Amino acid sequence: MRSDLVVTGLGTIGPHGAGVEALAAGLAQSRVVRCEVDQSPAWHPAQPARFAGRVDPAQLKPWIDAAKARRQSLPSRLAVAAGRMAFEDAGLERAARAGRDVAVSLGTAFGPNDFTAKLLDQIAGAGPQSASPFLFMESVANAHAGQVALDSELRGANITVVQREASGLLALIQGAACFDDGACELALVGMVDEMGSLTHGMLDQYAALSRGAAGGGELGRAFDAGRDGFFAAEGATLLVLERASDAAARGARVRARITGAVRANDPSAPRTDWGSGVAHLSAALARGMQRHGLSPADFDAVVSGASGSRRGDWLEAQVLKRVLGAEALPTVLAPKATLGEFGGGFLGAAILALSSPFGPTPGFESIDPELGIRPHDGRELAPPQRLLVSSLAAGGAAAWLFVDAP
Amino acid sequence: MGAVTPYGLGVDAFAQGLASGQAAIGDVELFSTELHRTHIAGEVALDLEAALPDLAPAHRRRLSRSDTFGLVAAREALDQARARELATQAGLFLGSSTGGMFEGESFYWDLRQPGARRPRVSRIASQQHNGPTDAVARALGFGGPVVTLSSACSAATMALEAALRSLRSGEVDLALAGGADSLCQLTYAGFNALRAVDEEVCRPFQASRAGLSLGEGAGVLVLETAEHAAARGARVLATFAGAGSSCDAHHMTAPDEDGAGLALALEKALADARLAPEAIGLVNAHGTATPLNDAAEWKGLERVFGTRLAEIAVMATKGSVGHLLGACGGVEAIASILALARGKLPPAPNPGPLDAECPAGLAHGGERALSLPCAALSVNLAFGGANAAVVFRSAASPASEGAG
Incomplete structure (x- = not known):
């Protein structure tokens, strides 16, 4: 691409x-x-x-x-x-x-x-x-x-x-x-x-x-x-x-600006749910970042596809932590909590994240110790310069996009 | 290459069936056609146990008909290419128009039965359009990009194009691409509602043509960079030289009658392959045998090839196996590559007088030799005006860039 x-x-x-x-x-x-x-x-x-x-x-x-x-x-x-x-x-x-x-x-x-x-x-x-x-x-x-x-x-x-x-x-x-x-x-x-x-x-x-x-x-x-x-x-x-x-x-x-993309698949995923292929997906994302000359520190924020799904959010969290570092995660936006799953609002949110404020993540009350991620709490953010947009699907497909501010 | 066609399981069965000059289109047995206007199709005689003997019965039962076609074809292709172990880093690009609709419609009708016990929801797990792709990815361990293209009858050809772009970009070194679709009552009734189905076996480009014959199956190709x-x-087996797509933006089901939209896809495919129209010696036409489609397709081909079109050998695979919808592009790509390898077209079934408006150079009355070396252009048109074309060169033709 x-x-x-x-x-x-x-x-x-x-x-x-x-x-x-x-x-x-x-x-x-x-x-x-x-x-x-x-x-x-x-x-x-x-x-x-x-x-x-x-x-x-x-x-x-x-x-x-x-x-x-x-x-x-x-x-x-x-x-x-x-x-x-x-x-x-x-x-x-x-x-x-x-x-x-x-x-x-x-x-x-x-x-x-x-x-x-x-x-x-x-x-x-x-x-x-x-x-x-x-x-x-x-x-x-x-x-x-x-x-x-x-x-x-x-x-x-x-x-x-x-x-x-x-x-x-x-x-x-x-x-x-x-x-x-x-x-x-x-x-x-x-x-x-x-x-x-x-x-x-x-x-x-x-x-x-x-x-x-x-x-x-x-x-x-x-x-x-x-x-x-x-x-x-x-x-x-x-x-x-x-x-x-x-x-x-x-x-x-x-x-x-769309500066790069990575696609992969988690073959461990069952037909109607998310899989457990953390190592495989993490390696694919890391390789893709490397191919585009990007390191974890290059991202100001993640626009995550987490939606409240039990298995999907678990997989998303493990991959993000493994690739970006559990201690060094940038702000994680989870717009599907507001917009819902499907319907494409997620794509719009990924673009707006560069220029518009996001409120606190609806429904988030306490950190899941297995996930260890606290999504955006609504505090004012400096406009991000580079986003990682993440989308993992039930059935195994995975896609990530690198998006830069204009 | 891997294929499941109404001739049987495997590329050999497909090649032998094509060579026989007999169409594999007959009475539908998959469901009752008593209330339908027509009663024939290119149906695959499927023995699940024989097709996938090493799969546990419980696993086999969870596969839709389309999933099974896709998986059988994918295994054959990867085994032929000795590439099964490479799937973990490979891409998978499959077209499907209806996915598991055959199972989905049966579930839906059971669900709608007044007073009946609610059917198990697991029965529609395979209903999604991406069902065959996911089934292949899961069973064979694909770890690279996995994408389902669902652009109706152009889906498999677009999947081939998507794979080509992925290979060229360096995203993957190897990909499996093509399509899988099965017969179902929804499409059978739907095409009949459009009055697009012939009551007899379809006769592409003939003056007497009166519509298409539906079919089912799968056709997939292992593609890799030449270096890999x-x-x-x-x-x-062949060089995948180029691909191109376009849209008529004319009508949702009828093709642009002057062929301008299709011509754009053909020109893009040739430009992508860095070939002049003169390099094409074989066109595997979409050739559905509907009066409108064949005439419009011919106009599109004439725009690109001009008077030379009369000299070009033309295949219309749908006359042999029916219209495989989202899988047709995969099966037709295989037919094109087989013809290039053999240096001749198999005889077209049911020969008859051609339409003077679209006098395609079909192999009526016996095999037709190709003027080698040449390249083959395989073409598909679809609902929504989506056109797609791919170009293959025979493995023996002068080396140049492309995917193998």
Whole structure:
């Protein structure tokens, strides 16, 4: 991956609302926005998790065409909206993109589950010949990437990455790779997911979600001793990537510099949980840092993917401590405690961490002695100059990103 | 290389099946098609125990159909390359369009049964799109980058491109790439809803074509840098010279009728391979056999190859095994490499008059010799307008840069 890529646009929509300011305010205030999930379809177990971070449909309206939206799944609508915001934020109107090779690389953990379920209901209920072509078209995992390209007339590579919690970071890295060998000039990268009753219920069936066992309600208590699962959310966050020289030539505001990335896999991970491959993942990250000429002391802060998951936070903590040093850990931000798991808010937080204040980590009460990490407590920080962004997925995939201040 | 196709398990079965000139497309037995509009597909006859004899029955039961295809193909490829022990540092890039949907839809319908006992949630553990990738990574110990590309019918070709970029960047020295997908009722009903499925065996580029035949399977390739292959004395089957992708940005399911989007991907792949169009002697076309797709694809090819397209040998693998969706790019890459190695195309099944609008140089009526040395271009188009192409040179062609 090239080391001269910069982020010049950020578009985001999620439980906190639409736009960068809404996300930044949510992070600064440590405000967890959640609503009750419809339990009537009975997807959930007894004593279920009740809340998810969902998008207020009114927030979408200004960003999408109502007529087209009727034929789009929620992930498609979210992605189209975030894509438009990202280009607007980058100052890249349609005319400025015309004729340029713009790649799209979007991650999703689950794809359009609700449309898929509707199509399956049609097939089982009224028979396969009643299947709706438009439901089918929107049930494929890459529908949202295609809709973004269609909406913004983007004719570069169109990539969809599906790798659970790491989908967003892996999609960013895959989009960044499109610049190699001149395969694109601009890229729109990010993550989108919906969190309807079905997906929420299935995650809850796996006991992945916080049910508020520690008291204080359902929260993704990142790194906390009493964590009992993550808080699931939906949304979309898309970033505009371009070469630093191109951004400078057009006088674009640079939000962040992407200077390197590392990918690995923990083969010890079971299918639906995190593994125990601390040594392997730590070695991969350390090698990657070395390849990019970085040492642990070079990072001012970590933007951690810790979410309140029992095994995931454990693995994250062990890898961070082993690579960066248990005694020398920089500030650890855990934005998923505020934003929830999935929905891409994490990517937006990783960029905003360079310029916006973060409030205390919601739900964190006491250090887990096995983890030994106290995430950010809300104190004022000097703006970080270099971040390590970490994303470990259930099933084993791992991705890290090195992000510098402009 | 490793393959699972409707011809059977393994690259040899695939090669022999292609050489037979008979399509492996017949009645669907995996699920009842009584209520569907069509009734045939390229289905893999899968004996799990025979396919993975050393796996404990409990482990085998946890694998989805797609997982099994992916794992069988991956083992074959790594064993052929004598690279199993290298997986700990290798990358894994797999395409899948539906992952474990066959198992997922059955779980969902059981869950929806009024009054029925709730099915065990572990039954959908393999439903995710990344299921086959994770199953291969876990079983074979992949420790490098592991990425699932789910760009519908271009997924495996994009996975090959992703692996190529990873190798070139120095991230890994060796990667396994391709795709795996299985039949399921969702795609079977969905493509039928689009009126895209032929009631008979598909006939790519023929005047009488009336749609695609669905299929299932897996196709994966072990890719490594030329230096790495040379250092360990590996046998090189072909050179992976380049790749390119584009998007039509035209329609979610229909291809851009003037072929402009596809042409962009082809031009990018050729530029990436540092080859002129004249170097291409074989095109493995997407060739779904839908009236719209084949015509649009031909327009895209004409934009790049001009009148010379008439001289180029064309394969349409889907006419033999059906449309393997997220796996088709892997299987078609293997078919292309086999053809380069043999110096000829296998006979295309079910020959018939070609469409004058897309008179592809298929091997109708017997094998067709290639004008060697030449390079092969393998092409895929997908929902969302996602186009992808890869270029291979035969191992015997003049050495140059690329991945083995």
